[in-house]
Amino acid sequence: MPIFLEKRQLVTPGDLIAEGEYVAGENTYIEKNRIYASRVGIVEYETKKIDVVALKAFYVPRMGDVVIGTITEVGFNGWMVDINSPYPALLRASDVLSRPFKPQKDDLPQVLDVGDLVVANIISYDRTHDPQLTVAEPGLGKITRGQIVKVTPTKIPRVIGRKGSMISTIKQETGCNIILGVNGVILITGKTLEDEQLAMRAILRIEEESHTTGLTDRITQMLKEEKSKREETK
Amino acid sequence: MNEKSEKLIDKKGLRLDGRKPDELRPVKLQVGAITNADGSAYIEQGKNKILAGVYGPREVHPKHLALQDRTLLKCRYHMAPFSVQERKSPAPSRREVELSKVIRESLEPAIFLEYYPRTMIDVFVEVLQADGGTRCAAITAAALALADSGVPMRDLVAACAAGKVEDTIVLDLMDTEDKMGSADVPVALMPNMNAITLLQMDGTLSLEEFESTVNLALDGCKQIYAMQKEALKTKYVSVKEEEKEENKEEAEE
Numbered sequence: 493m494p495i496f497l498e499k500r501q502l503v504t505p506g507d508l509i510a511e512g513e514y515v516a517g518e519n520t521y522i523e524k525n526r527i528y529a530s531r532v533g534i535v536e537y538e539t540k541k542i543d544v545v546a547l548k549a550f551y552v553p554r555m556g557d558v559v560i561g562t563i564t565e566v567g568f569n570g571w572m573v574d575i576n577s578p579y580p581a582l583l584r585a586s587d588v589l590s591r592p593f594k595p596q597k598d599d600l601p602q603v604l605d606v607g608d609l610v611v612a613n614i615i616s617y618d619r620t621h622d623p624q625l626t627v628a629e630p631g632l633g634k635i636t637r638g639q640i641v642k643v644t645p646t647k648i649p650r651v652i653g654r655k656g657s658m659i660s661t662i663k664q665e666t667g668c669n670i671i672l673g674v675n676g677v678i679l680i681t682g683k684t685l686e687d688e689q690l691a692m693r694a695i696l697r698i699e700e701e702s703h704t705t706g707l708t709d710r711i712t713q714m715l716k717e718e719k720s721k722r723e724e725t726k
Numbered sequence: 727m728n729e730k731s732e733k734l735i736d737k738k739g740l741r742l743d744g745r746k747p748d749e750l751r752p753v754k755l756q757v758g759a760i761t762n763a764d765g766s767a768y769i770e771q772g773k774n775k776i777l778a779g780v781y782g783p784r785e786v787h788p789k790h791l792a793l794q795d796r797t798l799l800k801c802r803y804h805m806a807p808f809s810v811q812e813r814k815s816p817a818p819s820r821r822e823v824e825l826s827k828v829i830r831e832s833l834e835p836a837i838f839l840e841y842y843p844r845t846m847i848d849v850f851v852e853v854l855q856a857d858g859g860t861r862c863a864a865i866t867a868a869a870l871a872l873a874d875s876g877v878p879m880r881d882l883v884a885a886c887a888a889g890k891v892e893d894t895i896v897l898d899l900m901d902t903e904d905k906m907g908s909a910d911v912p913v914a915l916m917p918n919m920n921a922i923t924l925l926q927m928d929g930t931l932s933l934e935e936f937e938s939t940v941n942l943a944l945d946g947c948k949q950i951y952a953m954q955k956e957a958l959k960t961k962y963v964s965v966k967e968e969e970k971e972e973n974k975e976e977a978e979e
Contacts, residue, residue, distance in 0.1 A: 504820075504958045505836075505873050506881030506918040519878065528918065530838065530878040530895040532958055547962055549876040550764070550783065552842070619843050620794075652786075701939040703962065 499536060503529040503544060511543055534703060547703065551577040551645040551675040553623040555613050558632075560640070560673035561625070563608045564576055566600050573610065573625060576645070576649055576675040583612065583625040590628055609635040611671055611679065631671075636670035637680035639688045643699040645676035650702040651695055658698065658708050665715040666691040734891045734906055741903070743772075750886070750946055755866075755957035757874050763850075765875025767957070769867040772900055773857035773891030780875040783845035791846075796839040798846035801830035803864055805853040825861050832865050832885065832914040832924035834959045838867035838878040847877060858901035859887045865914050865924065870954055874961070882954050883923055885914035888939045890931060895939050897946045911936070913943035917951040 495510040500565060503509065509520065510527045520542055529535075533544040542687040553559075553575065561581060565572035570584040571685050585593040589605055604610065610625075617623035627633045643651065652659050663670055668682035668691045678695060682688040694711050701707055735741055745751070751772030760766035763779035771777075786792035803825040807816050818826075829851065837847070849872070851864045862885035869883040889899045891907035904910050909929030915922055922944075931939060 502959050502962060504882060504955050505879035506916065508918060521878075521880070523880075528880070530880065531876060532873055532962070546876060548874065576787070578842050580785060625910075644876075669850075 495537065495542070497535050501535050502533075504532050505530055509535060510537075513540070515541040518638050519544035519546045519549070537641065546605055546646045548644055549646045551575070551606055553581070553617040554578060554674075555614055557614045557674040558611065558671070559625075559675040560609060560611050560612060560635070560671070560677035560679055561675070563604050563606050563610065566604075567605060571600070571604055573612070575623070575625075576642075576673075577623075578678060579617075579622050581612075581614070581623045581625045583610070583627070587626050587628055588633075598627050604634060609640065611635060611673070621635075635679060638679050639692055641678045641680065641692050641695050643676050643678065643695065645664045646711070647699050647702045648672055648674060648676060650707075651678070651698050653708055658711065661708065661712050662691055662715065665712070665719065666694075669722075686722065690715065693718075734903060735894055735896075739894075741891075741896065743900065748945070749907075749944060750898045750949055751900065753950065753953055755870065755953055757870055757957050757961040763871070763875070765871045765873070767870035767874060768868045769863050769870075771859065771863045771898075773855060773865075774853075774860055774863045775855040776860065776863050776867050777852045777854060778864065778871040780847065780868070780871040781850075782847035782875075783842045783877070784848075786844065786846045792844045795843050797837070797842050799830055799834055799837065799839060799849070800846055801826045801849045801851070801868070803829055803851045803853070803861075805856060805860075808874050809853045809856045817955070825864070828861060828924065828926070829865055829868060832951070833868060833872065833883055835921065835923050836869065836879050836881050836883045837872065837918055838880065841878055843875045851970060856901070858899055858904040859912070861885070861924075862887050862914070863914050865929075866950055866954065868955060873958060881916040881918045881921075882951060883914050883916055884947040884951035884954055885912065885924060886943050886950055887912040888943035888946065890929065890935060890939065895935065896941055897942050909935075909939070911939045911943055913947060914945040915944055915951070916946055941960070 508593050516522045516527050520527050521530050529544045531546040533546040536543045546596045561573035561575040563571050564574045573581040573583050575581045588681045611698050612625035612627050614623050615626045668680050668689045671679040680688050680691045754770040756768040759768035760779050765780040767778050803822050805814050806812050849868050853860050865885035888897050890909040893901050909931045911927045914924035
């Protein structure tokens with residue numbers, strides 16, 4: 493029962509990774525007891541389970557995910573939200589108002605209009621129905637200030653880092669509050685625009701170099717250098 | 727064929743452009759040629775120049791076209807008006823509509839369409855310059871663009887044609903050979919599955935000839951597949967290489 497490839501090797505769709513009693517993890521599939529890659533990515537495995545970490549993929553909704561979306565349409569009793577996935581999400585009016593929705597009294601575009609950004613949680617989704625969102629939890633709702641960065645959804649775990657090491661470094665060094673949407677949209681709110689831009693640059697660099705090793709150290713170094721540079725100019 | 731026309735294969739057994747009968751035209755592949763698309767690829771095969779762009783999976787418009795159990799794969803093959811000697815009308819011709827269907831059907835088995843029902847994937851193929859064998863080059867480029875876009879796939883699809891020119895079986899026919907020759911067999915292959923997804927024939931071949939033609943075309947597909955993999959890897963490895971050089975420079979300092 494051999495594995496044909498070493499860890500962290502680049503594979504393309506259709507590449508044979510292993511043969512025998514293995515479990516096909518993410519971005520792989522089994523045919524006749526053989527495991528193949530289904531996306532361009534890097535091979536990772538632990539004892540029995542074989543994964544391919546995709547270098548590029550789109551976001552597929554999952555229940556419980558925190559996402560950041562854009563309102564695209566105001567409907568009769570709710571909104572359509574673009575959450576950067578193949579499926580549009582629904583946000584119901586009664587959920588945002590946290591009381592029954594009265595069409596005679598409530599003016600939906602005044603609450604949320606097309607183009608507004610929301611942080612929301614996915615409460616239901618299956619393949620036969622479009623995902624439904626909720627904002628009735630602390631920390632969720634309309635975004636009023638901050639910067640938005642978009643990255644490939646597969647890179648979000650890299651932005652978080654091992655046990656949150658990467659994200660906490662960025663938060664510490666820049667003093668910004670960062671909300672990560674699992675759909676690849678990141679919200680950064682800081683005290684000054686400069687702080688926010690520094691955090692943005694760090695995140696974009698992570699996306700670019702996500703498949704390399706020793707990234708957390710390099711990002712920390714970059715943030716420190718930038719900060720000392722700024723203090724000098726002051 | 728008129729008598730004035732030169733021989734398609736000379737005394738040494740070489741073709742008009744100096745190739746051996748079983749030799750491909752020079753192929754250049756590039757992944758990620760269009761930044762606006764979710765995935766894209768560019769191919770140059772001899773004088774052929776083709777761009778492929780992939781969008782999706784995304785919402786279906788108009789909505790009634792959506793399939794409840796799988797993704798709708800849409801494919802458009804189009805030749806630019808300046809892609810051939812005589813201006814080609816930009817409106818889709820009968821041939822282009824057919825090729826769109828042929829390309830779609832040769833890509834369908836390679837994609838996990840059942841993963842994302844009620845969505846669609848758009849594949850656009852734009853021929854900038856044509857010199858025979860564009861459907862094969864288009865399939866090669868489209869498969870690369872799909873892989874680049876992050877659509878889950880069973881395998882890549884590589885395509886290549888073979889045919890008969892003046893009683894010789896030749897690989898990868900160019901325009902003149904296609905028009906003056908006696909047969910053309912385009913083949914698309916999923917190399918790891920060892921499955922043929924496209925097999926057409928234009929002209930006449932005996933059973934034995936057909937068999938050796940298909941085998942030659944499959945050989946060509948495998949050569950192209952190796953180049954496809956190389957192209958996909960280059961896109962991502964190039965970042966890694968830069969990284970290494972940077973580190974080296976730092977170490978030297």
